[in-house]
Amino acid sequence: MKESFNKNDYGFWNSPFQAKDLASKSISFTDLFIDNGVVYWGESRPDEKGRNVIVSMHPDGSIQDETPPEFSVGTMVHGYGGGAFLVKENQLYFANSKDGMVYHKNLNTKEINPVTFPFEGRFADFSLDSKRKFLYCLRKNDSTQNQFPPTEIVRINLVTKETEVLFTGSDFYSNPSVSPDGKKLCWLQWNHPNMPWDNNELFVADISSENIITNSKKILNSSVGACYQPIWSPKNELFVTFDGNNYWNIYKIVNDSFEIILEKKSDFGRPMWISGTRTFSFLQEDILIVTFCDNGMWKTGKIYLKNNGFVEINNNLSTIYNIAADNNQFVMFAGNSLLALAVVSSNIKEPFKFKILRKSLDDSFPSNYISEPKEIEFTARDNKSVYAFYYPPFNPEYLKDENNLPPLIVKIHGGPTANVDCLMNPKIQYYTSRGFAYLEVNYRGSTGFGRSYREELKGKWGIKDVEDCLDAVKYLIQKNLVNKDKVILAGSSSGGYTLLSTLVKNNKFLCASCTYGIADLIAMTEHIHKFEAYYDQSLIGGSILTDKELYFNRSPINSANEIKTPIIFFHGDKDPVVNVKQTEKIATALKENNIYHEVYIFSGEGHGFKKAESIVKVLDKELKFFQKYLSN
Incomplete structure (x- = not known):
């Protein structure tokens, strides 16, 4: 010394x-899901020239790549990516940045096939109706050759590969999400000159038994603000964050109006630069696992919807970028002053403890x-x-x-x-x-x-x-x-x-x-x-x-x-x-x-x-x- x-x-x-170590021994993360106890995330690898790969970790701790080298998972619908894949019921759907098409991987048989025809455009922000074999998502339509290509909400028929345009005309759309019973569709939309965090609109529509979209309506709020992450509960109830009271707090949509769940001077949302991010998810049908930013420090908590009770979880994490939950387990991209961003896992019994599944930085x-x-x-x-x-x-x-x-x-x-x-x-x-x-x-x-x-x-x-x-x-x-x-x-x-x-x-x-x-x-x-x-x-x-x-x-x-x-x-x-x-x-x-x-x-x-x-x-x-x- x-x-x-x-x-x-x-x-x-x-x-x-x-x-050379910072470049070759570090990765970055994108989208995050958990399905039947298996955790899935996207990671960008500098040593593979930035190729984006979907990776899974199984309950036994084994890790594997779900997308082979000929694919790079990614999309640029709004310019910055995100929302490039979805996992649900052992089925994986992803956008391939190399050709712009959407692919399906049956995680049981491992077979990969396209679900769209070749098209001059990009897809993102997927929501699956498995019963009716539809994949709802965003599409940037580059075939128009416009300086600013139109963004659309589309529905992909997983049997015929046909893509149907459901909504177009607004400058931007995000978060198309079909309810668990398949009877409702929600989404956000906004127009220039607004950015999504300035002002946007929450819409809900009905889906008939004949798969027709009807009764599209805007959910009104008395105050000006921006919504973030509309999500359906397992009971087909709609929740969303909204910053009409100066902070992105969580609301439930009741009788076509906003009803606040928890009022807190913290942000339970973030600016939508990319698609597919979440700050809350359902641990159980009446329990939300939430993340929120309190004066620059990210924290974790639970909201009990039966009485809107809130409990903060002291897990020693100070940065959280995404969260997903399923069957009492939740996963996050998270870190703190000593831990570079990592994929971490926890559960409802011991939420203050977390297990590191994947680090963005090499242990060396x-x-x-x-x-x-x-x-x-x-x-x-x-x-x-x-x-x-x-x-x-x-x-x-x-x-x-x-x-x-x-x-x-x-x-x-x-x-x-x-x-x-x-x-x-x-x-x-x-x-x-x-x-x-x-x-x-x-x-x-x-x-x-x-x-x-x-x-x-x-x-x-x-x-x-x-x-x-x-x-x-x-x-x-x-x-x-x-x-x-x-x-x-x-x-x-x-x-x-x-x-x-x-x-x-x-x-x-x-x-x-x-x-x-x-x-x-x-x-x-x-x-x-x-x-x-x-x-x-x-x-x-x-x-x-x-x-x-x-x-x-x-x-x-x-x-x-x-x-x-x-x-x-x-x-x-x-x-x-x-x-x-x-x-x-x-x-x-x-x-x-x-x-x-x-x-x-x-x-x-x-x-x-x-x-x-x-x-x-x-x-x-x-x-x-x-x-x-x-x-x-």
């Missing part, structure tokens, strides 16, 4: 967290090098509370330098309608174990703190988020936790926009890393996918058609001469969300202003890098870039 070191040692510590990473986050609540310049997670540098092989302070990486999350979680993240540990402090800010606009906190960014994108991140850094400097001269910014996607906006207003940062960031808001509106086509209007507080000057002034590209900070850029050339020209344009502006920068464009990568070699290169180049400026 070192006895002493100078200030330059911070950021240069030897670490067991290596880039040493737990004694992990820096645990500290929850921070600080007062912003407008005297309102803002939240963050601070990770101090930590490595058991190095002593804390009492005479010097560590460099700080400020990571700005994307979305911006999203949040950072209290979760063991190997990339954070990659830096903290090398002597960097690390800060993740849940700036105003983040989720998990109620609707009003989420909406404080409306009209203020590039302003409030910037101020909150600057105030978070100021707070750590005042607490004497970090070196004020060695603060580094990092951000991706919309987080890249906040990063660039911050650098326009403040040139005191050491350097920055921008991954598929937004520099030109006007150009963004010209190259945007359907899901986010009008997202900018609420965030900026205007329209490109009537407020072009506002977009111009809020675009970092038009103030690039104010940026004095060296930046490293990463972007995929197949990014459908943020066009690669965004990075090329801001890099050209920096070159004209003689500001040092580096640019790395990855062939075949989209919005989020999937290939192991891309992940390794980003980590290696980013670290060397940071260390270059630390040593100057």
Whole structure:
């Protein structure tokens, strides 16, 4: 163990967290189901070039791949995926990203066959009526060749393979779900300029004995808000989360109206960036297992529907991304400050205990090098509370330098309608174990703190988020936790926009890393996918058609001469969300202003890098870039 070191040692510590291991020994999870005691999940594998595989774990502990190498399970109906498969009654239905078709696997015979004909489009968000042999789902209809292809609710006849369009005309649909008795269908729908967390509508229709959809009606609510995850109970009762009281709480639909089950100042929902996520499920016909976010920390509980009683479950988990339940057993994608995201299982008898079924991170990473986050609540310049997670540098092989302070990486999350979680993240540990402090800010606009906190960014994108991140850094400097001269910014996607906006207003940062960031808001509106086509209007507080000057002034590209900070850029050339020209344009502006920068464009990568070699290169180049400026 070192006895002493100078200030330059911070950021240069030897670490067991290596880039190649983070890429090759880690996976990410997608959809989650449990059926007859067997747990099914989707996982993306960087060492297979990002191929998505459905994996199962049986009661005896055996794990197997359910989809062979010629398939990659995935869909892009709304642009970000999710809802790519369904398991029910030993039958598996999945969307194949390679050809866009839907396939059926009989889990008893292991036979796989297509249930749709070749079609120019994508399917997602499946619901099965096994008695009548129908599969209800969403379809993005690319055959129209429209700039914004229509989204439809369709019904696939599992005998004939014919696909019938049930509903179209709204800009978006989600969560088509048939009741257990096959007599009702529910779904959500919304239109531009709304995002699904701004405002949407819950619909219910009848299904006749002749399979005709009738009596379609909107379930009205007296307050403005957004629904999330409509789900049928085993008794054919409809439940949904709704944030009309400022928080996503759980409601039951009674006599075509919303009746609250549990009123709590916590979010039992999340923004629908992807399909197929759930925050509650039925353990029994009258018992819900629920997950909820309480000021940035995810928790678990049970709701007893007979009396609407609530019991919180202390299971030491702080991040939960999905949940499924069946026959008194429930499974989740979950983790905490010491556990990277994992597939975990528990049961109604001992819900406070959980068993790890699959880890996203290889066991070879040493737990004694992990820096645990500290929850921070600080007062912003407008005297309102803002939240963050601070990770101090930590490595058991190095002593804390009492005479010097560590460099700080400020990571700005994307979305911006999203949040950072209290979760063991190997990339954070990659830096903290090398002597960097690390800060993740849940700036105003983040989720998990109620609707009003989420909406404080409306009209203020590039302003409030910037101020909150600057105030978070100021707070750590005042607490004497970090070196004020060695603060580094990092951000991706919309987080890249906040990063660039911050650098326009403040040139005191050491350097920055921008991954598929937004520099030109006007150009963004010209190259945007359907899901986010009008997202900018609420965030900026205007329209490109009537407020072009506002977009111009809020675009970092038009103030690039104010940026004095060296930046490293990463972007995929197949990014459908943020066009690669965004990075090329801001890099050209920096070159004209003689500001040092580096640019790395990855062939075949989209919005989020999937290939192991891309992940390794980003980590290696980013670290060397940071260390270059630390040593100057």
